[in-house]
Amino acid sequence: MRQSGSFKKYINRDLSWIEFNRRVLEEAEDAATPLLERFQFLAIVSSNLDEFMSVRVAGLNDQRKAGYQKADFTGYSPQSLIKRIIKRTERVTKQQYRVYRDLMRMIAKEGVLLQPWEDLNEEQQDSMKSYFQDIVYPVLTPMAVDVSRPFPLVHSKELYLAVVLRKNDAAETDMSSERTFCAIVQVPSILPRTIPVPGRRNSRKQSFLLLEELIKEQIGLLFSGYETEAVHAFRVTRNSDLTLNEEGAEDLLQEIEKELRRRQRGIPVRLEVEDGIHSHALELLKDELGLEDDVYEIDGPLDLGFLSKFANMLPNLDHLRYPRVEPVYPVEFEEADNMLSVLRERDVLLYHPYESFEVVNDFILEAASDPDVLAIKMTLYRVSTGSVLVQALAKAAESGKQVTVVVEIKARFDEERNIAWARQLEKAGCHVVYGLAGLKTHAKITLVVRREGGSLRRYVHVGTGNYNENTARLYTDAGLFTCHPDIGADASALFNEMTGYSTPHDWRSFAVAPIGLKPKLFDLIDKEIAHAKAGRPARIVAKMNSLSNQSMIDKLYEASRAGVKIELIVRGVCCLCPGVPGLSENIRVVSIVDRFLEHSRILVVGGGGQDQVYISSADWMTRNLTRRIEIMCPVYDTGLSQMLLNLLQMNLHDNVKARELLANGSYVRVSNEHTPLRSQFEAADIPLWKTVAVGLENE
Missing domain, CATH: 3.30.1840.10 (Polyphosphate kinase middle domain)
Structure with missing residues (x-):
C-alpha cells in the first residue's frame, strides 16, 4: 500500500459523483445483466448526467464567471474542477456510446x-x-x-x-x-x-x-x-x-x-x-x-x-429482463381487519420494494374512513402521478377530518407536479403548508391522531423514502409503523414547528435537522469513541446515499483513530478516504449498484455492545444537515432492529454487486472467492431477514 502522505484527505464531491455514474455504466457493460436491463442502465447514465450538468456544473460555472477562485475543502477551485469534470465526462460519454453500439449489435441478434x-x-x-x-x-x-x-x-x-x-x-x-x-x-x-x-x-x-x-x-x-x-x-x-x-x-x-x-x-x-x-x-x-x-x-x-x-x-x-419481483403484503397486516389494532400490539417494519407500498396507502385509507380518527398530518416530497395517497387525504378532508399536508414544492424537477397536488388538496379542504422559508422539507412522516376511550393515541409512519408508489417499486427503502408514545409526541411537535411558530422542541426520540440532527450524530459517535478508548466494543455501521459533509467526515476520522470499527454503505458520492494509515484504517466503504436503487438511510451504533438502530430521511451531506427539515428516528423494538441489522449484513457481505472504495478515490469490485452473495437477491427472501437473526459480528 502507498504511504498515507500520497493520499488526499478528501475526495471531491463532483469527481466522486462521476465515479458513481461510471459504476452505473458498468452495469450496462456487465454481461451478467439481462440485455434489456442494460439498456435501462445506459438510459440512467444519460439522465444522471443531465441533472449533474444542469445543477452541479451550472453552479460551478456561476462561481467561475463571478470570479470566485477559493478552493473547496477538497482542494479544488471552480476553474480547476470544471477542467477535470469536462475531461472525465468526455471519457464517460465515449465509453457510454461504445456500450450503446455493442448493445445494439446484441439486440439485433434478437431480431430487434x-x-x-x-x-x-x-x-x-x-x-x-x-x-x-x-x-x-x-x-x-x-x-x-x-x-x-x-x-x-x-x-x-x-x-x-x-x-x-x-x-x-x-x-x-x-x-x-x-x-x-x-x-x-x-x-x-x-x-x-x-x-x-x-x-x-x-x-x-x-x-x-x-x-x-x-x-x-x-x-x-x-x-x-x-x-x-x-x-x-x-x-x-x-x-x-x-x-x-x-x-x-x-x-x-x-x-x-x-x-x-x-x-x-x-x-x-x-x-x-x-x-x-x-x-x-x-x-x-x-x-x-x-x-x-x-x-x-x-x-x-x-x-x-x-x-x-x-x-x-x-x-x-x-x-x-430481470424476473419480476412481486411485492408481498406484510404478513403482520395480511390477516388483520384493522391495521391500527395491530400497531397497538406491536411496531411493524417494512422494506420496499420487497414488501408492498399498498400497506402505506391502506394506512391512510383506513384512517380516512375511521370515524374516531380526528386528524391526519403528512409530508409529501415527491409524489407519483395518480397518487392513491393524495386521493385518500382528500377523502379524509371531505369527511370532516383535520388534514394537514406539508408539500415541498421546491423538490427539484417535481415542482410542477407538487404544485398541482397542492392545489388539488386545497380544493378538497386540506390545510396545505409549503414548508419553511429557506428550508426544504425532506422528512418522510405521517401522523394519525385517533380518539380512544376518552384519550388520544398517535399512530406514526416514518420512512427513508418518498411517499411515491412508483419509486417504491424501484428503490430500496425502510418504513416504520408505530404508536410508541415518545415517537407520537415528537411527531406532533414536528408538525407544529412546520406549520406554526413553535420554538425548537426538546425531542424525546427524534433528531431533527437543521438544528439537532448533526449534534445527535456527533454525540453518538463520541460515545463510540469513549467505548473504544475504554476497551469496550465500539462500532458504527451506516447506510446512506451520499457522504460529503466535511465535519462529519472529520468526526469519522476521529473515531477511526480512536479504534472504532466503521463500515459505511454509501451508494453514490463519498468524500471520505478509507483505509489511510493513521487517519482512516478502521473505515471500510462499499457501494452497491444493482437492479434497485439503494435508497435507505440506516444507522447502527454499537453502544458498548448494545446496538442502537435508527432510520432517517437524511444523507450525511451539508444540505441535509443544515438546509433541510430531516428526521432520524430510533427503532425501539429489538426484533425490528435485528431485521435492519440483517439487511445491513447482507449489504456488507455482497460480493457480486458491491464495489469497495479505495483511498485514491477509485472503486474495485469486492472479491468473489467465496459463495456468491448478491444482497438485493438475498433480501427478496423475506424470511431470511425477518425471521432469522443473522446479526453483525463484533470484531
Missing part, C-alpha cells in the same frame, strides 16, 4: 433493429413517408435564423436539428458564406422517439426508425426553394437550479411557477452535437449559446434516455 433510413426497403420507406406526412409534418415548425429572425429560444434538454441550406439558384462554384442559410427544427418530444417500421415480408424481426432520422430524410419538404446542405442534431442543457427569494415572495407558489418558466431560459452549460456537424452550424450554435469548452461531439443518437422507453416497448422479450 434500430435501422438507418438507407437500410429500409422501398415499401418501408413509403410507409415512413406516409407517417411523416400524417403525423410528424403537421407539428414541425422550421425556424429560420437571419437578420430579421433572431436565434430562437432553444429549450433545455430538447432535441433539435440544425439545418444548413443553400438557394436552389446558387451557382455550384459559389461557396461564399452569404449564400448559406441556417434554420432550426425542434424534434417534437410529444411524439415517440422510436417509430415501429412495418416488417419485411416473411420476417419476424422488429424494425424501428429514430424520429430525428425520419425528419432529416424529409427535411426538404420544410424548405421549398432551398437545397439542404447538412442536417445535424444538437441538444442544449441549461442551468436548471431555481433562484428563489423566499423571504420576499408573498406567494411562494407564484414565485416558483415564475422560476419554472425561467428554467427553460437558463444559462446554457452544455452543448451536445452530432459528430460531423457542419462547421457553419456549429459556430452559430457556439456563438449564440455562449459556449466554447462545454461542447461534446457525440458519435451516435443524442440523449440515450430514450432507451428506457424503447426497451419497455419491446414485446415477447421477457427472457432479456
Whole structure:
C-alpha cells in the first residue's frame, strides 16, 4: 500500500459523483445483466448526467464567471474542477456510446433493429413517408435564423436539428458564406422517439426508425426553394437550479411557477452535437449559446434516455429482463381487519420494494374512513402521478377530518407536479403548508391522531423514502409503523414547528435537522469513541446515499483513530478516504449498484455492545444537515432492529454487486472467492431477514 502522505484527505464531491455514474455504466457493460436491463442502465447514465450538468456544473460555472477562485475543502477551485469534470465526462460519454453500439449489435441478434433510413426497403420507406406526412409534418415548425429572425429560444434538454441550406439558384462554384442559410427544427418530444417500421415480408424481426432520422430524410419538404446542405442534431442543457427569494415572495407558489418558466431560459452549460456537424452550424450554435469548452461531439443518437422507453416497448422479450419481483403484503397486516389494532400490539417494519407500498396507502385509507380518527398530518416530497395517497387525504378532508399536508414544492424537477397536488388538496379542504422559508422539507412522516376511550393515541409512519408508489417499486427503502408514545409526541411537535411558530422542541426520540440532527450524530459517535478508548466494543455501521459533509467526515476520522470499527454503505458520492494509515484504517466503504436503487438511510451504533438502530430521511451531506427539515428516528423494538441489522449484513457481505472504495478515490469490485452473495437477491427472501437473526459480528 502507498504511504498515507500520497493520499488526499478528501475526495471531491463532483469527481466522486462521476465515479458513481461510471459504476452505473458498468452495469450496462456487465454481461451478467439481462440485455434489456442494460439498456435501462445506459438510459440512467444519460439522465444522471443531465441533472449533474444542469445543477452541479451550472453552479460551478456561476462561481467561475463571478470570479470566485477559493478552493473547496477538497482542494479544488471552480476553474480547476470544471477542467477535470469536462475531461472525465468526455471519457464517460465515449465509453457510454461504445456500450450503446455493442448493445445494439446484441439486440439485433434478437431480431430487434434500430435501422438507418438507407437500410429500409422501398415499401418501408413509403410507409415512413406516409407517417411523416400524417403525423410528424403537421407539428414541425422550421425556424429560420437571419437578420430579421433572431436565434430562437432553444429549450433545455430538447432535441433539435440544425439545418444548413443553400438557394436552389446558387451557382455550384459559389461557396461564399452569404449564400448559406441556417434554420432550426425542434424534434417534437410529444411524439415517440422510436417509430415501429412495418416488417419485411416473411420476417419476424422488429424494425424501428429514430424520429430525428425520419425528419432529416424529409427535411426538404420544410424548405421549398432551398437545397439542404447538412442536417445535424444538437441538444442544449441549461442551468436548471431555481433562484428563489423566499423571504420576499408573498406567494411562494407564484414565485416558483415564475422560476419554472425561467428554467427553460437558463444559462446554457452544455452543448451536445452530432459528430460531423457542419462547421457553419456549429459556430452559430457556439456563438449564440455562449459556449466554447462545454461542447461534446457525440458519435451516435443524442440523449440515450430514450432507451428506457424503447426497451419497455419491446414485446415477447421477457427472457432479456430481470424476473419480476412481486411485492408481498406484510404478513403482520395480511390477516388483520384493522391495521391500527395491530400497531397497538406491536411496531411493524417494512422494506420496499420487497414488501408492498399498498400497506402505506391502506394506512391512510383506513384512517380516512375511521370515524374516531380526528386528524391526519403528512409530508409529501415527491409524489407519483395518480397518487392513491393524495386521493385518500382528500377523502379524509371531505369527511370532516383535520388534514394537514406539508408539500415541498421546491423538490427539484417535481415542482410542477407538487404544485398541482397542492392545489388539488386545497380544493378538497386540506390545510396545505409549503414548508419553511429557506428550508426544504425532506422528512418522510405521517401522523394519525385517533380518539380512544376518552384519550388520544398517535399512530406514526416514518420512512427513508418518498411517499411515491412508483419509486417504491424501484428503490430500496425502510418504513416504520408505530404508536410508541415518545415517537407520537415528537411527531406532533414536528408538525407544529412546520406549520406554526413553535420554538425548537426538546425531542424525546427524534433528531431533527437543521438544528439537532448533526449534534445527535456527533454525540453518538463520541460515545463510540469513549467505548473504544475504554476497551469496550465500539462500532458504527451506516447506510446512506451520499457522504460529503466535511465535519462529519472529520468526526469519522476521529473515531477511526480512536479504534472504532466503521463500515459505511454509501451508494453514490463519498468524500471520505478509507483505509489511510493513521487517519482512516478502521473505515471500510462499499457501494452497491444493482437492479434497485439503494435508497435507505440506516444507522447502527454499537453502544458498548448494545446496538442502537435508527432510520432517517437524511444523507450525511451539508444540505441535509443544515438546509433541510430531516428526521432520524430510533427503532425501539429489538426484533425490528435485528431485521435492519440483517439487511445491513447482507449489504456488507455482497460480493457480486458491491464495489469497495479505495483511498485514491477509485472503486474495485469486492472479491468473489467465496459463495456468491448478491444482497438485493438475498433480501427478496423475506424470511431470511425477518425471521432469522443473522446479526453483525463484533470484531
